[in-house]
Amino acid sequence: MNEIVSQTLSAGGYLKQAPEVRARFDRMKARDVLLEVKSLGKTFRSKAGTTVALSDINFQTHRREFLCIVGPSGCGKSTLIRILAGLEDQTSGQVLLGGKPVKGPGKDRGMVFQGYTLFPWLTVKKNVMFGLEVNGMSRFEAETQARQWLSLIGLDKFAEAYPHQLSGGMKQRVAIVRALANQPRILLMDEPFGALDAQTRTRMQAHLLEIWRKIDITIVFITHDLDEAIMLADRILVLKPHPGEVQELIEVPVPRPRSEAQCGSEEFNVTRKRLEELIYAHGTDDHEAEEDDASVYASLARLTDINDNVE
Numbered sequence: 076m077n078e079i080v081s082q083t084l085s086a087g088g089y090l091k092q093a094p095e096v097r098a099r100f101d102r103m104k105a106r107d108v109l110l111e112v113k114s115l116g117k118t119f120r121s122k123a124g125t126t127v128a129l130s131d132i133n134f135q136t137h138r139r140e141f142l143c144i145v146g147p148s149g150c151g152k153s154t155l156i157r158i159l160a161g162l163e164d165q166t167s168g169q170v171l172l173g174g175k176p177v178k179g180p181g182k183d184r185g186m187v188f189q190g191y192t193l194f195p196w197l198t199v200k201k202n203v204m205f206g207l208e209v210n211g212m213s214r215f216e217a218e219t220q221a222r223q224w225l226s227l228i229g230l231d232k233f234a235e236a237y238p239h240q241l242s243g244g245m246k247q248r249v250a251i252v253r254a255l256a257n258q259p260r261i262l263l264m265d266e267p268f269g270a271l272d273a274q275t276r277t278r279m280q281a282h283l284l285e286i287w288r289k290i291d292i293t294i295v296f297i298t299h300d301l302d303e304a305i306m307l308a309d310r311i312l313v314l315k316p317h318p319g320e321v322q323e324l325i326e327v328p329v330p331r332p333r334s335e336a337q338c339g340s341e342e343f344n345v346t347r348k349r350l351e352e353l354i355y356a357h358g359t360d361d362h363e364a365e366e367d368d369a370s371v372y373a374s375l376a377r378l379t380d381i382n383d384n385v386e
């Protein structure tokens with residue numbers, strides 16, 4: 076086999092799916108489309124100038140799908156998820172959730188972002204109860220449910236603790252169940268583990284997959300950590316920089332259940348290789364961008380006291 080042919084074959088290796096993986100995708104695609112993004116565009120206009128952050132974004136997410144979105148820094152990932160959350164208006168196009176246009180924030184969408192968004196003055200249990208009571212649940216019922224959620228993530232012993240008494244990973248676990256307690260149809264996550272150290276991050280990925288396996292939730296998860304995307308996703312949406320456009324939607328061929336042991340597997344490596352080709356193909360110096368992000372994380376770490384790995 077000549078070198079070019081063998082390179083082409085190995086480059087396309089991520090398209091090969093074992094029968095059980097293909098069957099899983101078939102089952103996923105047979106489920107209803109929950110989220111539909113159509114010709115979505117976003118342009119920021121200010122005195123400083125005009126920035127096209129997103130241009131003609133199209134994709135669909137099926138119920139119970141785990142979709143990751145990757146792309147270089149500044150390609151519009153956060154803008155996209157803020158539009159899905161209803162925190163930002165699009166300039167053009169449409170977002171449909173369960174067939175209905177998204178207008179403003181809503182109970183049907185839960186959100187977890189990188190910075191810790193727990194109320195520092197409330198206990199862990201009350202943080203989880205908060206949204207439930209706001210939505211009209213009785214205190215007794217809210218407390219019962221909060222306890223169930225905390226036990227699902229193994230934090231029942233910390234129900235009466237305050238956020239500052241928890242490690243970064245524990246805080247994000249609480250933030251996840253707090254979002255899920257309101258029973259959203261979709262969970263929107265923007266680099267939620269970006270500020271955690273590598274070990275905690277790996278554990279959080281396992282926790283999240285465990286939760287996702289147990290409940291009926293669709294997840295849209297943004298990360299610029301390619302390994303994290305492969306570890307978590309059914310499909311990975313790769314965005315192109317400037318302006319953000321969809322470059323490819325990759326079906327991750329790594330079988331489930333996933334574990335850290337799969338990190339060096341052939342399926343994992345060919346997927347990683349394809350993602351690198353796509354992301355570095357545009358000559359973006361994303362290493363520089365990662366350094367920027369690292370310094371942002373470092374300053375966040377100081378602000379939020381997340382270097383305590385007391386888990």
Ligand SMILES: Nc1ncnc2c1ncn2[C@@H]1O[C@H](COP(=O)(O)OP(=O)(O)O)[C@@H](O)[C@H]1O
Nearest residue numbers: 119121126128147148149150151152153154155
């Ligand atoms: N509120 C805003 N006003 C003006 N420009 C913005 C605003 N938010 C984001 N942008 C610009 O939009 C582009 C995409 O940003 P963002 O969505 O944060 O990217 P990412 O999350 O992929 O790093 C960047 O060029 C950024 O500077």
Ligand SMILES: [Mg+2]
Nearest residue numbers: 152153154265
């Ligand atoms: Mg961002």
